[in-house]
Amino acid sequence: MSETVLADTSDAPAPDATAPTAKRPALLGGRIPLARLRDLALVPAIVVIAVVGQIVNPIFLQADNLINVLQTMSEIALLVLAQTMVLIVKKMDLSLESTMGLAPGVAAWLVVPAGTGHGLGLLPGAWAVPVTLLVGVLVGVLNALLIIRFGLNGFIVTLGMLIVLRGILTGISGGQTFFQLPQSMLYPGTAEWAGVPASIWICLILFAVAVVVLGWTSFGRSLYAIGGNVDAAKAAGIRTDRVLWIVIVTGSLLAALAGLLLSGRLASVASAQGNGYIFTVFAAAVIGGISLNGGKGTMFGAFTGILLLFMIQNVLTLAGVPAQWIGALNGLIILVALTISRITGGKVQE
Amino acid sequence: MTDGERELSSAPAPADDGRVPSGPPVVEATGIVKRFGPTVALNGARITVRPGETHALVGRNGAGKSTLVSVLTGLQAPDAGTVTFGGRPAPRLTDRDAWRQSVACVYQKSTIIPTLTVAENLFLNRHDRTPTRLISWQGVRHRAQDLLSTWSVNVDPQTLAGDLTVEQRQFVEIARALSFGARFIILDEPTAQLDGAAINRLFDRIRDLQQQGVTFLFISHHLQEVYEICDTVTVFRDARHIVTAPVADLPRTELVAAMTGEAAAALREQRVSSLDSNVRAALSVRSLSSDGAYRDVTFQVGAGEIVGLAGAAGSGRTELAETVVGLRAADQGEVEIAGKRPRPGSVPGALAAGAGFVPQDRHHQGFVPDMSIADNATLSVPRRLGRHGFISGRRRDRLADGMIENLAIKTPGPELPVSGLSGGNQQKVVMARALADDPRLLVLINPTAGVDVRSKEFLLGKVEETAETGTGVLIASDELDDLRMCDRILVMFQGRVTTEIARGWHDHDLVAAMEGVDLDV
Numbered sequence: 001m002s003e004t005v006l007a008d009t010s011d012a013p014a015p016d017a018t019a020p021t022a023k024r025p026a027l028l029g030g031r032i033p034l035a036r037l038r039d040l041a042l043v044p045a046i047v048v049i050a051v052v053g054q055i056v057n058p059i060f061l062q063a064d065n066l067i068n069v070l071q072t073m074s075e076i077a078l079l080v081l082a083q084t085m086v087l088i089v090k091k092m093d094l095s096l097e098s099t100m101g102l103a104p105g106v107a108a109w110l111v112v113p114a115g116t117g118h119g120l121g122l123l124p125g126a127w128a129v130p131v132t133l134l135v136g137v138l139v140g141v142l143n144a145l146l147i148i149r150f151g152l153n154g155f156i157v158t159l160g161m162l163i164v165l166r167g168i169l170t171g172i173s174g175g176q177t178f179f180q181l182p183q184s185m186l187y188p189g190t191a192e193w194a195g196v197p198a199s200i201w202i203c204l205i206l207f208a209v210a211v212v213v214l215g216w217t218s219f220g221r222s223l224y225a226i227g228g229n230v231d232a233a234k235a236a237g238i239r240t241d242r243v244l245w246i247v248i249v250t251g252s253l254l255a256a257l258a259g260l261l262l263s264g265r266l267a268s269v270a271s272a273q274g275n276g277y278i279f280t281v282f283a284a285a286v287i288g289g290i291s292l293n294g295g296k297g298t299m300f301g302a303f304t305g306i307l308l309l310f311m312i313q314n315v316l317t318l319a320g321v322p323a324q325w326i327g328a329l330n331g332l333i334i335l336v337a338l339t340i341s342r343i344t345g346g347k348v349q350e
Numbered sequence: 351m352t353d354g355e356r357e358l359s360s361a362p363a364p365a366d367d368g369r370v371p372s373g374p375p376v377v378e379a380t381g382i383v384k385r386f387g388p389t390v391a392l393n394g395a396r397i398t399v400r401p402g403e404t405h406a407l408v409g410r411n412g413a414g415k416s417t418l419v420s421v422l423t424g425l426q427a428p429d430a431g432t433v434t435f436g437g438r439p440a441p442r443l444t445d446r447d448a449w450r451q452s453v454a455c456v457y458q459k460s461t462i463i464p465t466l467t468v469a470e471n472l473f474l475n476r477h478d479r480t481p482t483r484l485i486s487w488q489g490v491r492h493r494a495q496d497l498l499s500t501w502s503v504n505v506d507p508q509t510l511a512g513d514l515t516v517e518q519r520q521f522v523e524i525a526r527a528l529s530f531g532a533r534f535i536i537l538d539e540p541t542a543q544l545d546g547a548a549i550n551r552l553f554d555r556i557r558d559l560q561q562q563g564v565t566f567l568f569i570s571h572h573l574q575e576v577y578e579i580c581d582t583v584t585v586f587r588d589a590r591h592i593v594t595a596p597v598a599d600l601p602r603t604e605l606v607a608a609m610t611g612e613a614a615a616a617l618r619e620q621r622v623s624s625l626d627s628n629v630r631a632a633l634s635v636r637s638l639s640s641d642g643a644y645r646d647v648t649f650q651v652g653a654g655e656i657v658g659l660a661g662a663a664g665s666g667r668t669e670l671a672e673t674v675v676g677l678r679a680a681d682q683g684e685v686e687i688a689g690k691r692p693r694p695g696s697v698p699g700a701l702a703a704g705a706g707f708v709p710q711d712r713h714h715q716g717f718v719p720d721m722s723i724a725d726n727a728t729l730s731v732p733r734r735l736g737r738h739g740f741i742s743g744r745r746r747d748r749l750a751d752g753m754i755e756n757l758a759i760k761t762p763g764p765e766l767p768v769s770g771l772s773g774g775n776q777q778k779v780v781m782a783r784a785l786a787d788d789p790r791l792l793v794l795i796n797p798t799a800g801v802d803v804r805s806k807e808f809l810l811g812k813v814e815e816t817a818e819t820g821t822g823v824l825i826a827s828d829e830l831d832d833l834r835m836c837d838r839i840l841v842m843f844q845g846r847v848t849t850e851i852a853r854g855w856h857d858h859d860l861v862a863a864m865e866g867v868d869l870d871v
Contacts (some may be wrong), residue, residue, distance in 0.1 A: 168753065214482065216484040216485045221470065221474070224465060228466055229462070232461040232462060232471075233463070233475075234658050236474040236475045237446050237447065238474070262603060271366050282611075295464075
């Protein structure tokens with residue numbers, strides 16, 4: 001993926017650009033300005049963690065372990081992908097984590113045969129995946145309707161939605177876990193394509209697509225324009241509301257897909273599925289260089305952000321740190337990472 | 351439309367310098383009416399701009415200039431009246447492309463996206479594409495480079511737009527407007543945030559473009575600029591068209607009279623110096639230095655004295671004034687305010703020592719836009735509002751009422767958010783805050799930037815009044831009108847105080863000193 005990013009030029013916004021008209025520092029004969037390297041800011045950290053991990057426990061760099069890391073992060077990485085798009089247009093979507101639970105939850109509720117747990121058995125198993133994705137789209141449409149059409153504050157709307165959706169899932173499941181999912185729901189989370197779990201493929205491919213869309217299409221650039229200065233974007237002829245609709249609905253759809261992958265991998269839908277993920281998602285995005293003020297940051301940066309967090313977590317586990325302490329350490333890592341990026345980035349994070 | 355109107359010439363005579371207008375007017379608006387609820391923003395207003403001319407639109411705040419601009423640029427439809435471009439009726443409001451080909455406006459508020467590069471800003475939503483439908487960044491970059499060099503704008507297209515200076519940003523916006531094919535450009539107070547040298551460069555650029563057939567509508571509060579750059583001037587007052595005339599035929603006093611609706615006040619009376627040398631100096635600065643901004647500056651401001659600090663942008667005047675009030679800390683030297691030495695770099699320290707100040711950019715440092723006038727004006731004096739950190743709303747409103755009256759702020763009441771005020775009145779709120787604690791030293795940085803003529807007169811009068819009560823005043827500005835009442839002016843050039851000019855100077859002396867030119871050689 002890094003090749004895609006480096007292949008062309010220099011357009012991307014970066015916080016550490018040099019003074020105007022001054023000759024910009026650049027590498028490789030001017031092909032890659034230094035500013036572009038902000039995207040790669042976390043790469044050295046990832047390398048360091050890899051080395052440390054290998055020293056701590058030689059298992060770390062083995063293919064099985066790396067695939068394990070990628071697979072555990074694949075679902076949450078899709079949330080990061082969704083949130084990054086939403087953040088770039090200067091909105092927030094807190095409800096992603098609940099969508100991730102509710103979408104497969106509703107599908108399981110309708111599909112799982114009656115008599116076992118809370119299933120209704122109304123639909124045949126093949127409907128599970130379409131229903132999951134449909135629920136994701138519906139949640140997105142509802143969010144977009146409230147935020148864009150009615151002009152409500154996105155943070156509060158999605159906070160309310162987060163609670164409502166979680167409540168609905170708890171309601172339909174009776175607080176229990178759905179088991180006996182149909183084969184179609186298990187497939188994306190369990191299948192292997194070319195020896196690598198399908199969820200990893202899906203995650204990587206979607207990130208690659210997102211990198212290209214955000215970097216090299218008018219639609220993608222309009223996201224940055226809207227987040228940077230929505231009036232200027234309108235003046236440039238961008239249909240800002242339409243772009244915002246697409247971003248919010250796509251974000252929810254991706255969350256539903258993430259939920260599908262997770263349910264498939266765990267072969268169940270717990271009523272707490274996705275609960276608390278949103279904090280990790282925000283942390284990964286911000287560490288990856290996405291500005292909460294909109295208009296700044298790249299998809300590749302966001303990917304390195306979530307990758308770094310999961311690698312550190314894996315190293316801690318391999319080092320035998322008690323599971324009870326991982327939470328505290330995770331929070332600490334986020335704070336340290338932000339401090340470091342403030343020092344290296346040199347700018348106050350808004 | 352007829353009452354109060356005074357027609358000098360029914361159709362403006364062509365400018366007499368060879369640029370004889372030909373063809374239909376670039377833009378012609380007639381009988382424009384625009385209402386916002388009960389407010390009538392434009393009442394039968396009209397304007398005709400001929401090809402190749404630079405047309406000034408002047409008027410006090412609230413005269414309807416901004417509304418006319420939004421009608422002319424197709425952002426708002428008029429309730430009545432017609433707009434034509436080159437004889438053809440204006441396009442539909444939704445047809446943004448057609449509007450962009452007819453007219454462009456460089457607003458005071460930037461329409462540049464700070465997080466994107468200059469190149470991308472120029473070609474936003476119309477990027478070059480490769481055959482695969484993806485954006486070709488190389489193409490965008492080259493086209494941006496071409497465009498910028500065609501109009502000789504010296505900016506690297508790969509710079510982030512947020513890193514541009516105000517001046518560069520304006521040039522980029524002008525270039526972008528031209529790239530859409532528009533040859534009629536509205537400049538909305540382009541000089542408000544520029545220093546003298548940059549204004550001159552902007553004017554040179556305007557003259558260049560005029561030669562190349564670009565027509566400008568120039569909106570400004572500075573009448574001097576109108577005389578310097580414009581061929582024709584149109585005056586609006588109270589939502590109406592008052593007069594259109596060639597600049598050369600309209601003397602200054604008549605222009606001001608047309609704007610204010612009353613005969614222009616006689617020249618400001620020479621004020622009597624209120625310097626009281628028996629009292630301890632309001633400010634004394636000793637060998638103050640700050641890396642890259644100013645070096646070894648020493649001066650005093652006596653009680654009741656008004657001292658100007660003049661200089662071009664980058665001369666260090668703003669930095670020096672900001673150091674005095676604690677917005678910055680100096681590397682060396684000391685600042686003493688009314689006998690006390692506040693901790694360097696501490697605004698609370700400077701305020702406690704008796705300083706009050708009007709910062710450079712009111713939007714940025716001056717006020718909190720959504721807070722009320724009362725809250726803003728009393729922001730720096732919480733201890734006068736109540737005990738133990740609690741704020742008494744009644745006491746605050748009483749204090750604010752006094753300020754509103756004292757500074758003649760036009761508002762229905764102290765609870766109105768500052769964002770709802772006009773530029774002149776906003777600046778008065780900032781001034782009110784500076785005066786809230788009866789300062790011993792008043793520091794003003796560009797106090798009249800973006801303020802209409804009347805408010806400007808008023809603010810400067812207030813400064814004089816304050817000096818008469820024994821307060822020392824330091825005005826850092828490059829606006830000659832701000833400096834006229836100073837007892838003496840310290841001129842800074844490249845970080846040093848190079849000249850001290852006593853009262854009674856001529857404009858060219860001061861300008862020459864600011865530009866570092868010696869007229870005697």
